[in-house]
Amino acid sequence: MFKSSRILLALSVIFLTGSASSASADASNVEVKIIAFNDLHGHLEAPRLSLFVPAANSVGTYVPAGGAAYLASAIKSLKQANPNHAVVSAGDMIGASPLVSALFLDEPTIEAVNAFGIDFNAVGNHEFDKGWRELLRMQNGGCAKFTQREPCALNKQFPGANFGFLAANTFKADGQTLFPATGIKSFGSGTQQVKIGFIGLTLKNTPHIVTPAGVAGLSFADEAGTANALVPQLKAQGADAIVVVIHEGGVTNGSSESSCPSLTGAIVPILERLAPAIDVVVSGHTHRSYICDYGKRNPAKPFLLTSAGQYGTVITDINLTIDPRTHKVVSKSADNVIVQGESFVNNAGVTIKPSADYPRFGKDRDVDAIVTRYADAAAALTNRMVGRLTISVSRRSAISGESPLGNLIADAQLAATQSAEHGGAQIALMNPGGIRADLHVPNRGGEITYGQIFSVQPFGNNLVVKSFSGTQLHRVLEQQFKRQSNTDDGPRILFPSAGFTYSYDLQKPAGSRVSAMRLHGVPIVDKAIYRVTINSYLANGGDQFSLFNKGEHISGGAIDVDALEAYLRSHSPMTPPATNRITRID
Incomplete structure (x- = not known):
């Protein structure tokens, strides 16, 4: 909901739940990387946004960020760093999108994210902009018409998402969830195998901020209560770590303290009620970037809290060390990584250029081809x-x-x-x-x-x-x-x-x-x-x-x-x- 073209990125956070030396030295431990983003909102082309980043001279600078082809490349780069990885989105992947995606009912964004190779998307409020039946089409594919616009205008075989939508607290009239509540991903094998359970949550306030017709017949349950009830089920299925991916968030004042002492917003009362067995909370909705060791704020809630801003300008790199013998997470770390895009001239006439001081990611060819195809189709209307x-x-x-x-x-x-x-x-x-x-x-x-x-x-x-x-x-x-x-x-x-x-x-x-x-x-x-x-x-x-x-x-x-x-x-x-x-x- 909150928007800014100038975002000061939070510093990385590293903290341990066990001994640092034993965690790093124990060869039986399994390292797992979770890659997260949120609030993409169909921003396939570079969004002409700049992020403020520190510099060696302490003055700092602005760098261009965003663009689906660059985001895809950043995700692939992080994947290459660890074969044990999962990629998640904390909602509002689609909805309130620029014309290149919205003109085609956000089918281009689903196709592009398919090429990212992600695992789960926790459904956000804007996913309901065109109604829950159209949202089901986004998951399942096909060309059934639920809006004024014609579906499948370019791709007559729209496949739907090849990743799972999760909505644990979104219920239909028959009491069933609209989408699955959880997902599990396994890494390694034998005695080295570990499992991570994911819980996807939509903010409870969704009916008050979307078109009522879009959620007619649905109900949205309490976020913390829903997540806590699912923890024993995931543990029974062998989950060694539990990650909540929720489309709700907070705001910080840009403090570099890892406990985020200034954190406010709707996410806070949810966090205060979450079960301590949860290891990571990936959040969104407020379009802010932050990483918090929430255990420093409340020792009874020792989880890591992250958010990656908006529009694919930032991606969160989360690393977990898991002991497969004790089925415990022994260390956690996270870093918000800028997805540097391409140069542009801002409204003040200043050229914003990428910085060599931060990682650069080239364009992913497959995603760039998808974006170009739809951008070309929309160009005549866009430029009128x-x-x-x-x-x-x-x-x-x-x-x-x-x-x-x-x-x-x-x-x-x-x-x-x-x-x-x-x-x-x-x-x-x-x-x-x-x-x-x-x-x-x-x-x-x-x-x-x-x-x-x-x-x-x-x-x-x-x-x-x-x-x-x-x-x-x-x-x-x-x-x-x-x-x-x-x-x-x-x-x-x-x-x-x-x-x-x-x-x-x-x-x-x-x-x-x-x-x-x-x-x-x-x-x-x-x-x-x-x-x-x-x-x-x-x-x-x-x-x-x-x-x-x-x-x-x-x-x-x-x-x-x-x-x-x-x-x-x-x-x-x-x-x-x-x-x-x-x-x-x-």
């Missing part, structure tokens, strides 16, 4: 000019909670639905989670392409016009400040279209924080009816805005990204709107 902007537009929030890009999108959605034919909308509201990138232009009056606006709005939501009374509209806006737990990110401020204004005060009691709602300067009347445009995700109660379900449906509209394209075309060159529609009193 849709309009011009006088300056770049940011999704970064102002103190009010608005953002220039959010307001621009709301204006576009209102324009697409204002006519009587399309619903006669008076107000549009846009959710911040539906905006996945900024709109950058190379210079004033710069061209904007379809590929750029697709990266901003990759979900393909339809616009929906619903009617609400003034009272209902007030209650919807009050839901912006509802917190489900202490680990919530806080208010989810909806971006309003031009002409709709209001104030809020977080010091006021819940239910009375929003005031002074006006439409073109006229106060909103409690009993009056207003026609409001929202996307289909919100219309179904997404982002915990359950009261959007209460509105009366008036009309369906265009796909959100098409509305943005039409608006940019008709208003070019455009100056981004100001963030003056919401007033934060407190």
Whole structure:
């Protein structure tokens, strides 16, 4: 969920559960490497991101990172270092993807990851963006149609994933898990054989952050309780070590201390309840890089915690030493490795180049061929000019909670639905989670392409016009400040279209924080009816805005990204709107 183009990598962590000398000297021990990544989000082409890394002169530098062909090469390089290896992904491999993958229903990403040669993917929330039936197709292959887009547009024999999806806490109505809960991989043979058990978990909060229709009929159980119940089963199957791969995560302040004393977020209460028999927790979701010896933070929980950032820019190299006689892990270590990509010019006009001080990985030919095939097929659409902007537009929030890009999108959605034919909308509201990138232009009056606006709005939501009374509209806006737990990110401020204004005060009691709602300067009347445009995700109660379900449906509209394209075309060159529609009193 969190995004940054500048990530300070955590230092490697090495710690022992036994004697260092005995662990290294005992020839009967088995060394196993676990290679992990998370939150790839279909970023097949180099994502034009730079990571900040230390340097000998203490100043540090930025290096380009990411790209599926480079990630594949990094994985293969790590595999070559130890024949005893497993590769896992901690979710959001697909969903919220750039156009090259999303245009083809993320089939290109599955094909590319097939070529990586991985073992398991713990299903994340974005894997449900197109619904759980489409997710089953991602695993099983085939060309059954579950979305508006046509499947198998290029590959008429889409094979599905050659690795296993795991979802231990995701249950269907019949009580069975949607995907297997666990997997086991064996290494060595005879008295030297060891087994590692993997538990895959999806964050329990998934129903509140995905389209409700996408998870209809599913339930998501408690993460720690589910994992703990599976530990005895894996031990009974001979697992010498247990690795939890979970699509949930935390945030650190970049401290180099291996215990991550500043670690916060939804992962912490889960970790505090996990069984101490678990050896490693591979996490994701927050798009942060960290490695923690959690036992230093809580000695009762002696596991290693890792996360590898986002978009394939980082990969985690985890090494376990296992004693096959005692069936114990005697040492653990991990390092976050930068997947250096190719040079690019950033928005400030600075060329970001790979550094010779860090490992370099060439392009994997097989994966590069897959990416090139789909990129070529998408090129005409990706490069099509849709309009011009006088300056770049940011999704970064102002103190009010608005953002220039959010307001621009709301204006576009209102324009697409204002006519009587399309619903006669008076107000549009846009959710911040539906905006996945900024709109950058190379210079004033710069061209904007379809590929750029697709990266901003990759979900393909339809616009929906619903009617609400003034009272209902007030209650919807009050839901912006509802917190489900202490680990919530806080208010989810909806971006309003031009002409709709209001104030809020977080010091006021819940239910009375929003005031002074006006439409073109006229106060909103409690009993009056207003026609409001929202996307289909919100219309179904997404982002915990359950009261959007209460509105009366008036009309369906265009796909959100098409509305943005039409608006940019008709208003070019455009100056981004100001963030003056919401007033934060407190």
